[in-house]
Amino acid sequence: MKRNVALGCVLVLTTAAVAGCGGGESASTSGGKTKIRFASWDVAEDVDRQQAIVDRFNETHEDIEVTLEAYGSDFDTKISAGMGSGDTPDVMYMWNYPSYYGGLEPLDSYIEQEGADYKENFYDTLWNYNAMDGQIYGIPVGFTTHTLFYNKDIFAEAGLEEPTDDWTWEDLKEAAKVISEKTNAKGFAFSMKPDPYDFEMYLWSNGAAYCDGEGNMAGSINSDAAKEVFQMFQDMEKEGCAVATEKSGTDEFRAQTVAMYIYGSWSINSLNEDGLNYGVTKIPSFGGQPSVSILSSSGVAMSKDSKNKEAAWEFIKFWTSEECNKERIGLELPVLNSVVESEGIMDQPEYAPFYEMLEQSDGYTPASFIIENWSEVSEDLSLAFEQAFNPSTLMDVNEVLEGCVQ
Amino acid sequence: MNRKKFFRTATPYFFILPWVIGFLVFTIGPLIFSLIMSFFDWPLTADPKFIGLGNYIEMFTEDDQFRKSLVISLKYAAIFVPLNMIIALFLAMLITQPVRGVKVYRTIFYIPAVISGVAVSIIWGWILNSDYGILNYLLSLLGIEGPRWLVDPAWALMAVILASAFGVGTMMLIFYTDIKNISIDIYEAASLDGASVSKQFFSITLPMITPTILFNLITSIISSFQQVTLVMLLTGGGPLNSTYFYGLYTYNNAFKHHKMGYASANAWVMFIIILLLTALVFRSSSAWVFYETEAKNSGAKKKRKGGKEA
The missing domain is CATH 3.40.190.10 (Periplasmic binding protein-like II)
Structure with a gap:
């Protein structure tokens, strides 16, 4: 008996290293509202601020309900486990495109529909970091240069x-x-x-x-x-x-x-x-x-398995809008030309150099995007x-x- | 009638049903799933592809890091397990002494075991820092120039062992309860016969707690092979991969390199190694583990036998 118990212990403890799969389908619409899951890697007060912005989106959109899922430091583990089991959130923060682009929706056609001005308002250097093999997989949200x-x-x-x-x-x-x-x-x-x-x-x-x-x-x-x-x-x-x-x-x-x-x-x-x-x-x-x-950039991306891509894009557009860029100042460096101008960010000596570095760092592709x-x-x-x-x-x-x- | 009978026999099983379901879904299920996946190439974002024993072959023939990480983990276990048990036993002996305020000491020794592994890693990161860490400061007071714990590959494994030994409290508590269980009569008899304190420890305490030693030995072998949190947060496998434990290697393969199938194979190899080590310890246990009940029974048998013959 004792032996069996101990063997049981071995089994249980070993599995802890193995586990990490599973998942299932959850209802994506209920009560007439389209549900969108949105995964963030932020923690603590940052999540509270994000939640407030999400709440405002939900108030102004009667047909869509977004739930914020704060994965914190487990972000990569959960996203990869989600992709492995077909249970990826509809919208997620993203930086490591080379690892994940296989599970993401190409966004070029969505961007085109918004017209040329939409794309041009973003700092040009950023697109390179939110793309893979010439296709855009994420809309820039924040960045930092060194x-x-x-x-x-x-x-x-x-x-x-x-x-x-x-x-x-x-x-x-x-x-x-x-x-x-x-x-x-x-x-x-x-x-x-x-x-x-x-x-x-x-x-x-x-x-x-x-x-x-x-x-x-x-x-x-x-x-x-x-x-x-x-x-x-x-x-x-x-x-x-x-x-x-x-x-x-x-x-x-x-x-x-x-x-x-x-x-x-x-x-x-x-x-x-x-x-x-x-x-x-x-x-x-x-x-x-x-x-x-180098640029450390963050964007928001859409899962290719999402069942409500229209609603997901609606939310992505909101999250990357001028309004939200302004709201996240202090959390993230804004990525829109118009916001940087209107908020006078280039006049702040501790922030301006980051934009100067951004402008002179265009045209380089990190090895992480090239080496398989x-x-x-x-x-x-x-x-x-x-x-x-x-x-x-x-x-x-x-x-x-x-x-x-x- | 039949139904009644059914319920009578089934009732106990209903009671353990929640556990059984949990065990099937969260333990056996993933376990079998990982065994199956270990025969696949599964990059997570794409569909799995069957490759037979490919993962295992790659591990043993092409992957240098597999062997290196295994050696590091074995080295860690070989130092950590005995060290941890000796410290735990020593502390347990201390807190069984009849001194004032023993409850305070007991709490102090146990507290580190309650702290989460993440916090422990961060605390030790500060303690061990070679420039502003308190450990090297204390050493400098003694006139010793402390090593660069987390920078020098020769010392990093020691640093990790030191930090792990911080969580010795649980094992100490298990020893403590068992030592407390030993009948005081035995010690009294021994001291009447003039046995010294150390003689009492080696001839009474130690043999009496061998079952607990066996338990602690097995659980700590298992946990030392699965050590991940500490190295992930304290050293990140460095410096120069000197603390790239097998557990971390498996984790990185799965969640950093997205090689889920390969990582499953890694985990199964670890499982088999742990299984073999545990089996070995069990085999040896009949030679050194002493069960009180067994001794009584065998003693009783002898007596009866003797009685018949007489």
Whole structure:
């Protein structure tokens, strides 16, 4: 008997690792109203704000009822499980199009019906990030580019001029050296395990990329221009003017132990709460061409299995409208030209650089959209980059990058 | 009459019906489903395709990470399981001592086991941080320069083990209740015979709780193989994949790389490994686990036998 109980335990516990499938059909219309399920990845107060906007939609639309499903950090798990079992929400937030576009509805025909002005009001760079193989699968909702954050107090303490938007990496390195010598802080911080998706922007800025248009990495990621980029970061770390951080570097920047780091707009709210005296400017260039930033964009997409596509599109249009863009300011950077203009966002020094980076980053396609099994390739790249930047290894850049193409 | 009979025999089954349904739907169902899917190539967003043993063959012949993750998990289990049991037993012994305020200590030791794994991961992320973490600060007070726990691949596994040992409370409680169950008479008899405290521990306490040790051994072997939360949140499998546990590897295959069929095969291999290990422990148990009831019965038999012969 005891044996059976223990075997039962083994069974039960093991299944926990296996489970995660199932699902079923739920009634999509009831009481004359079309029901739309809308999945969001946000949490806490952000969800409350989203719920308020959803409620307003429901009040003004008699025939449609939208339910907000907040998946939080389980978003990817639930969306993939949903797609696996044919139980995907009708409308969902989306950023990782290469992984999910198979389960999404192409939206080009819907956009066409709205007329040319509709599409043009969005920042053009964004469409590239909401499309796959030339087809649009999502309507942009928010985005962030990356910019250089710097601590004004530390720059003053070191007696240095603050960074400007025409800085090159040489300028940054010089300043970082002075700061590391004259103050208790380090000059610059970057992640020792950068997300390969984000890191490609430095390669673009130096005229390189992870792969060519067909997804071949050989000849691209191990090109001289690419090696130069990695070498520069590694040298800064070796020389002690930069520190490679365990996470993004935000913790160190908030603790004022580093003077500069490059990051998206995600940290602005917490930096403001801290009352930190910081500035934001464009990413330094490598000299030749203007610097390029990666985009982290969010859009809303429609499930291809949705039974009420008309209603779903109606809601998507509402969610991406001027009105909603305005309402989400503080939550997301607005993506419509008209809203950025009417709200005077370009006059706010902590937000303007994100739009300047957006405008000069048009025309680049991340490797994640080109390389087929990106999530696995990304894992290998991530490991390789860490070998170059982890202070306990600091492997030779040449060796690391040649290893990536074997 | 017949109906009455039916109800009489069926009643107990009605009582356990909710559990049976739950077990069938949420345990056996997915279990069988995952076994079937392990023979498919299933990228989630597209339809599954039957590939026979393809997943298993790929795992054993092409996938380096499979072997590496398995070794990491085995290493973790080999260190964590005994360490955890020794700490749990030690704490259990402490809280059975007749000291003032023992309830307070008992609560303190148990609290970490109540905290969610996510919170534990975040707390340990702060404790172990090499720049501002409190652990390295405390070490620096002793004049030791602490290692870069979550950065140095040589130390990261130790860091994870350290953080997991934080949840030792449940096991401690199980030991505690069993130790409390041992009749005080035995200890009194032993001390009258002049047995020292350590002799009492090794000759009375330890043998008496071997069934509990067996239980804890098995459950902790299982849970150590399934450790996911902690590595996912504390190290993300890093640095340099040194804590890329088998559980995390399976999870990533399923939900990051969308290879549901392959991940199912991963899970089944893990299941079989756990099954074999558990069977091994059970086989060995007759040699070292001591059941009081068995001892009494066999003793009684002997006596009767002796009586007949006489």
